[in-house]
Amino acid sequence: MTTPLSESPFLRACRGEAPAHVPVWFMRQAGRSLPEYRKLREGVAMLDSCFTTELVVEITMQPVRRHGVDAAIFFSDIVVPLKAIGVDLDIVPGVGPVIAEPIRSRAQLAQLRDLEPDDVAPVLAAVTALVGELGSTPLIGFAGAPFTLASYLVEGRPSRDYRHTKALMHSDPELWHDLMGRIAAIAGQFLRLQAQAGASAVQVFDSWAGALSLADYRTFSQPHSTAVLDAVADLDVPRIHFGVGTGELLGAMGEAGADVVGVDWRIPLDDAVRRIGPERAVQGNLDPTVLFAPTAVVEREARRVLDEGRAARGHVFNLGHGVLPETDPDALTRLVDVVHAYELD
Numbered sequence: 001m002t003t004p005l006s007e008s009p010f011l012r013a014c015r016g017e018a019p020a021h022v023p024v025w026f027m028r029q030a031g032r033s034l035p036e037y038r039k040l041r042e043g044v045a046m047l048d049s050c051f052t053t054e055l056v057v058e059i060t061m062q063p064v065r066r067h068g069v070d071a072a073i074f075f076s077d078i079v080v081p082l083k084a085i086g087v088d089l090d091i092v093p094g095v096g097p098v099i100a101e102p103i104r105s106r107a108q109l110a111q112l113r114d115l116e117p118d119d120v121a122p123v124l125a126a127v128t129a130l131v132g133e134l135g136s137t138p139l140i141g142f143a144g145a146p147f148t149l150a151s152y153l154v155e156g157r158p159s160r161d162y163r164h165t166k167a168l169m170h171s172d173p174e175l176w177h178d179l180m181g182r183i184a185a186i187a188g189q190f191l192r193l194q195a196q197a198g199a200s201a202v203q204v205f206d207s208w209a210g211a212l213s214l215a216d217y218r219t220f221s222q223p224h225s226t227a228v229l230d231a232v233a234d235l236d237v238p239r240i241h242f243g244v245g246t247g248e249l250l251g252a253m254g255e256a257g258a259d260v261v262g263v264d265w266r267i268p269l270d271d272a273v274r275r276i277g278p279e280r281a282v283q284g285n286l287d288p289t290v291l292f293a294p295t296a297v298v299e300r301e302a303r304r305v306l307d308e309g310r311a312a313r314g315h316v317f318n319l320g321h322g323v324l325p326e327t328d329p330d331a332l333t334r335l336v337d338v339v340h341a342y343e344l345d
């Protein structure tokens with residue numbers, strides 16, 4: 001008999017219940033590490049692929065078929081809802097999101113209207129189709145957290161120091177909070193629409209939150225992440241909250257309203273559990289570059305992560321950040337096998 005979706009190892013671990021095996025999926029599992037992805041994307045711009053239902057479905061399925069992971073992550077991007085409401089932006093290959101008119105004044109806030117279901121109709125059609133195709137494998141929907149999205153909207157492009165973003169935050173807190181509130185409404189609605197279309201869990205990516213001090217995170221960012229997580233609070237979907245370099249923020253990121261806190265590779269999971277507290281599950285946290293080391297090293301490091309993950313009430317195995325494009329796909333498949341073979345008792 002096959003396991004029903006609600007009892008899948010991934011959803012059980014998110015809820016803090018004992019799973020049949022430790023579940024595993026990879027951030028950026030759908031993407032450039034796979035030759036079949038690169039082939040499908042030939043001649044198709046990244047954002048065009050995100051609004052083409054058949055491509056989204058196929059790209060989301062590729063890593064599930066190839067690696068046997070325990071969850072699918074929806075193929076899209078954190079800037080998709082911004083594109084959908086008409087913000088003039090592009091994802092430039094090798095660079096990332098680039099915004100034509102960065103938002104640094106109150107007048108420019110007008111670019112951010114509410115997201116309506118019709119704006120993302122082909123995206124939601126892909127969620128519906130995937131839920132049917134995936135059967136008992138959960139689909140994870142996602143959105144960007146307000147701080148990470150603001151960092152693109154204010155800088156206009158990827159940044160190392162978030163200079164314009166932090167300058168706005170500190171010099172005009174009122175405009176900052178209005179901007180973050182607008183973004184939170186859009187990201188929250190994007191998350192809600194995916195969950196209503198059938199996604200089994202959601203992840204809020206606050207990838208660049210680690211650039212903030214704990215005090216600034218609490219004042220300028222956390223309330224808006226809470227608003228995004230709250231947007232699906234009534235829908236019975238576990239909520240994962242992840243960022244990079246967030247060792248000092250883990251407790252606050254959990255308090256923002258997450259059921260599962262994503263941890264990067266910089267701190268061991270048992271230490272992360274002490275910072276987060278016993279009532280939330282954790283996700284992570286193998287260093288993605290370890291996959292470039294010999295198999296024996298990958299296995300040893302994976303087992304260390306699994307051992308440390310036992311301290312949590314639930315552990316979803318993942319990398320500490322996304323799969324690097326140059327990663328050997330076979331190394332990922334072998335890693336899935338190592339995680340699944342790990343004895344829990």
Ligand code: CP3
Nearest residue numbers: 027028029030031075076077078093094095096205207322
């Ligand atoms: O497998 C998956 O994780 C699902 C799809 C996914 C993408 N982006 C596809 C993508 C997800 C979950 C994201 C989230 C995302 N997008 C984040 C948060 C996660 C993280 O990595 O921290 C961020 C910060 C973005 C913004 C963004 N989009 C960046 C920084 C880039 C990389 C630019 C580059 O070319 O190196 C993108 C583009 C992007 N998003 C690609 C993919 C597969 C690569 C574009 C391509 O294949 O042409």
